[in-house]
Amino acid sequence: MSVLVVAELTHAGDFHPMSWEALTAGRELAGQLGLPLSCLVIGGSLGDRSAEAAARGVTQVAAVEHALLSAYTADGFCSALTQALGQIAPQYVVFPHTYQVRDYGPKLATAVGRAFLSDCTSIRFDGAEPIFVKQVFQGKLSADFTLAGDAPRLFSVQSGAFAADAERPDSPAPIHALAIELDEAAIRVHPTEPYREAAGTADLSSAERIVSIGRGIKDPENIALAQRLADALGAELAASRPICDSGWLPLDRQVGSSGQTVKPKLYLALGISGAIQHLVGMKGSEVIAAINTDASAPIFEVADYGVVGDLFEVVPELLKQLEQS
Amino acid sequence: MKIVVCMKQTPSKDSILRTSADGAGLDLSQTEFETNEPDSYALEEALRLKDEHSAEVVAITAGAANTTTAIRDALAKGADRGILIEDDLFAGVAEPLATATALAVAIRKESPDLVLTGLQSDDVGFGQTGVVLAELLGLPHATLIVELRTDGATLDVKRELEAGWFQRLQLPLPALLTIQSGINKPRYATLMGIKKAKKKPLDRLPLGELDAAVSPGLVVQRLYAPTKQKTGTLLTGTPAEQAAQLLTKLREAKVL
Numbered sequence: 400m401s402v403l404v405v406a407e408l409t410h411a412g413d414f415h416p417m418s419w420e421a422l423t424a425g426r427e428l429a430g431q432l433g434l435p436l437s438c439l440v441i442g443g444s445l446g447d448r449s450a451e452a453a454a455r456g457v458t459q460v461a462a463v464e465h466a467l468l469s470a471y472t473a474d475g476f477c478s479a480l481t482q483a484l485g486q487i488a489p490q491y492v493v494f495p496h497t498y499q500v501r502d503y504g505p506k507l508a509t510a511v512g513r514a515f516l517s518d519c520t521s522i523r524f525d526g527a528e529p530i531f532v533k534q535v536f537q538g539k540l541s542a543d544f545t546l547a548g549d550a551p552r553l554f555s556v557q558s559g560a561f562a563a564d565a566e567r568p569d570s571p572a573p574i575h576a577l578a579i580e581l582d583e584a585a586i587r588v589h590p591t592e593p594y595r596e597a598a599g600t601a602d603l604s605s606a607e608r609i610v611s612i613g614r615g616i617k618d619p620e621n622i623a624l625a626q627r628l629a630d631a632l633g634a635e636l637a638a639s640r641p642i643c644d645s646g647w648l649p650l651d652r653q654v655g656s657s658g659q660t661v662k663p664k665l666y667l668a669l670g671i672s673g674a675i676q677h678l679v680g681m682k683g684s685e686v687i688a689a690i691n692t693d694a695s696a697p698i699f700e701v702a703d704y705g706v707v708g709d710l711f712e713v714v715p716e717l718l719k720q721l722e723q724s
Numbered sequence: 725m726k727i728v729v730c731m732k733q734t735p736s737k738d739s740i741l742r743t744s745a746d747g748a749g750l751d752l753s754q755t756e757f758e759t760n761e762p763d764s765y766a767l768e769e770a771l772r773l774k775d776e777h778s779a780e781v782v783a784i785t786a787g788a789a790n791t792t793t794a795i796r797d798a799l800a801k802g803a804d805r806g807i808l809i810e811d812d813l814f815a816g817v818a819e820p821l822a823t824a825t826a827l828a829v830a831i832r833k834e835s836p837d838l839v840l841t842g843l844q845s846d847d848v849g850f851g852q853t854g855v856v857l858a859e860l861l862g863l864p865h866a867t868l869i870v871e872l873r874t875d876g877a878t879l880d881v882k883r884e885l886e887a888g889w890f891q892r893l894q895l896p897l898p899a900l901l902t903i904q905s906g907i908n909k910p911r912y913a914t915l916m917g918i919k920k921a922k923k924k925p926l927d928r929l930p931l932g933e934l935d936a937a938v939s940p941g942l943v944v945q946r947l948y949a950p951t952k953q954k955t956g957t958l959l960t961g962t963p964a965e966q967a968a969q970l971l972t973k974l975r976e977a978k979v980l
């Protein structure tokens with residue numbers, strides 16, 4: 400019995416940084432339950448990755464390596480991990496809530512006949528049973544869950560919810576290469592190489608100041624107002640996903656998990672609710688300010704300065720006062 | 725070609741959420757509902773394929789008996805039929821395996837070529853139901869799809885990866901896709917469409933009559949307003965006062 404953390408490799412072959420956040424969650428859980436912590440690394444050719452994981456202060460590393468895992472497929476990963484879980488028989492399995500885990504986690508859980516608690520933000524221990532906290536209703540509510548049923552119990556952790564686990568390079572753990580069998584014919588989905596769309600002109604990553612608009616801007620005609628504020632502040636204009644989905648601004652101005660990650664000195668959010676997929680792209684900003692009519696909007700949880708108000712009243716005031724000064 | 729679209733209704737964006745007396749559910753008696761926004765993109769993709777390939781489009785919801793918002797919406801926009809799997813279980817925080825198991829029983833009878841779901845529900849937000857459903861139906865799947873082409877036998881899709889990366893995938897039909905927002909521009913229902921929808925068939929399947937029982941895996945203990953992580957400064961007053969304070973603060977912080 401153990402707590403097993405499934406580390407993820409990116410298509411470039413590096414560890415996905417969220418792997419070490421999942422390791423922290425696993426370490427907390429293992430500590431509370433008095434269980435050993437182990438780590439699983441999966442991919443087509445693992446190279447030094449298993450050894451790197453073994454230096455992370457775990458008791459064991461399971462290496463799942465197979466040529467058919469070189470390119471990620473849900474069928475391949477699911478089959479390999481089903482076999483691995485059978486061999487390891489862990490009590491809990493922790494995943495980072497990456498796009499890849501979104502793609503195969505629920506399938507794996509179903510294949511092994513278990514539930515899967517996706518996107519947890521923290522774990523509490525009231526008694527013997529760990530309580531998993533998850534945001535619901537777009538962050539407006541939190542929910543406490545317990546996991547019922549037999550081991551293995553599977554859950555994934557939200558990006559940024561746990562600090563990345565510190566490296567402990569002095570205590571290498573044993574590495575076990577697991578023997579798994581994969582059938583090429585059983586992999587039904589055929590992926591091609593990941594690619595980036597031709598880079599646009601907006602380089603938000605080096606912007607000192609960003610004015611970012613969300614659905615609160617309501618109409619594409621109102622973007623001019625935000626643009627005027629951006630010009631007055633010497634800022635780039637950025638947006639949440641729905642604005643780019645609607646084609647109101649080009650995709651290269653989208654901030655968030657599927658867009659750009661920005662770290663400006665000032666990030667001013669206008670009418671953005673602050674969904675986690677947006678927050679991951681901007682919460683590293685030095686100073687965050689937000690204008691939103693809804694006092695309970697999650698953006699105020701990361702904002703240094705919050706204005707509960709109507710952007711159509713506050714932004715013209717900002718413009719007026721900036722002109723006067 | 726037959727396409728089944730899984731659609732859910734969720735509390736409308738500005739609704740105030742009250743937890744139920746026992747703290748483990750929601751009091752939705754005062755709540756207005758709308759179609760789960762991601763599912764509108766899934767529906768639009770199905771309707772687009774219908775326009776191109778003369779497909780039959782079936783919209784399906786697992787919900788309480790009055791959970792017809794999403795289906796009515798779909799029928800008004802051009803779906804051909806609706807299926808409602810009825811049970812109060814789905815009015816609360818139903819776990820994805822329970823929802824998907826019920827959907828799977830009904831969808832299996834339809835033998836569709838393509839099953840579409842949204843990538844995530846705006847209420848419970850598990851982001852799982854589609855993928856679980858694919859596994860239960862034994863179908864290949866792909867998630868976060870932002871472009872979809874088909875020749876009727878295979879799918880060629882574009883999948884969104886993190887941080888601005890994409891990938892193309894080929895998969896055989898029948899298959900299941902979870903659709904990402906922005907893939908298309910969902911159409912609006914016309915008055916004519918809304919009128920026609922009233923005559924379109926809506927099958928009601930009581931959950932109890934389906935062989936779809938699952939033992940609980942995820943148990944909700946409590947729903948509550950989140951505790952704030954970090955308390956920044958709230959700037960109060962009139963818009964002019966708020967603007968003045970904000971500029972002062974930003975200058976003090978030397979970011980202006």
Ligand SMILES: Cc1cc2nc3c(=O)[nH]c(=O)nc-3n(C[C@H](O)[C@H](O)[C@H](O)COP(=O)(O)OP(=O)(O)OC[C@H]3O[C@@H](n4cnc5c(N)ncnc54)[C@H](O)[C@@H]3O)c2cc1C
Pocket residue numbers: 612613614615616638639640641642653654655656657658659669670671672673674675676677680690691692693696708709710711737843844868
């Ligand atoms: C896999 C996945 C990937 C995603 N990737 C991204 C991503 O990269 N980037 C991203 O941004 N999102 C992403 N999303 C979407 C994300 O979950 C949210 O849906 C999105 O960020 C919401 O955008 P919003 O805040 O503009 O809109 P909403 O959530 O609709 O919020 C609008 C806000 O405007 C406020 N408002 C309304 N009127 C006014 C007014 N007059 N003045 C001031 N405030 C007002 C409202 O109170 C509300 O808080 C992703 C989702 C998923 C599932």
Ligand SMILES: Nc1ncnc2c1ncn2[C@@H]1O[C@H](COP(=O)(O)O)[C@@H](O)[C@H]1O
Pocket residue numbers: 730731732760762763766784785786787814820823840841842843844845846848849850851852853854
């Ligand atoms: N009760 C339901 N009825 C029909 N479809 C559903 C239901 N719940 C979830 N879905 C579908 O599954 C997707 C993902 O939901 P979720 O796993 O709750 O995030 C949604 O976008 C819907 O397409």
